Amino acid sequence: MTLPLHHESHGTPSKLRLFTSESVTEGHPDKICDQISDAILDALLAADPESRVAVETMATTGLVHVAGEVTTDAYVEIPQIVRETILGIGYDSSANGFDGARCGVSVSIGQQSNDIAGGVFNSLEAREGRQEDDYDLQGAGDQGIMFGYASDETRPICRRPFGSHTAFRSALPKSARAANWPTCAPTARPR
DSSP states (O other): OOOOEEEEETTEEEEEOOOOOOOOOTTSHHHHHHHHHHHHHHHHHHHOTTOEEEEEEEEETTEEEEEEEEEOSOOOOHHHHHHHHHHHHTOEEGGGTEETTTSEEEEEEEEOOHHHHHHHHSOHHHHTTOOOSGGGGOOOOSOOOOOOOOOTTSTTSSOHHHHHHHHHHHHHHHHHHHTTOTTOOSOOOOO
């Protein structure tokens, strides 16, 4: 919501904007998907506390798709978790907009890549013997929280690191193919 509020600043009229946020209830499609992914994570951690889980959920009319990569010694019945979560939210009939008991559930989960698993368990600093403190021992996979904002640092109004990473990312596949660089896969994430 934006309300036009006028404000005088140094004799020049300017427009103030009201910055707001929103929150959605548990029955919103985004929240349903988050709750399903959370329930799968919880079930895997309960069965195997060493589980590493990167699972995404997508829901559409009458169908839920769960996909991702997992490292675990446990087995959980994912379709059952999906259905129980949806029913627990209150979607128990098509008349309510979704039927957790009868919706389709597809699961596409594979083994987490060795590179990511290795990075989670052992930091690069630890593997190379150059850790300086306990923080350097903490591993990290490929999950993170990213945010962005406009900046006048570069012409496309993005922060310089983002612009540099974007340029590098754009050039990398072509350069790797031209150099016949076999260790550079089609997927990459400059940081």
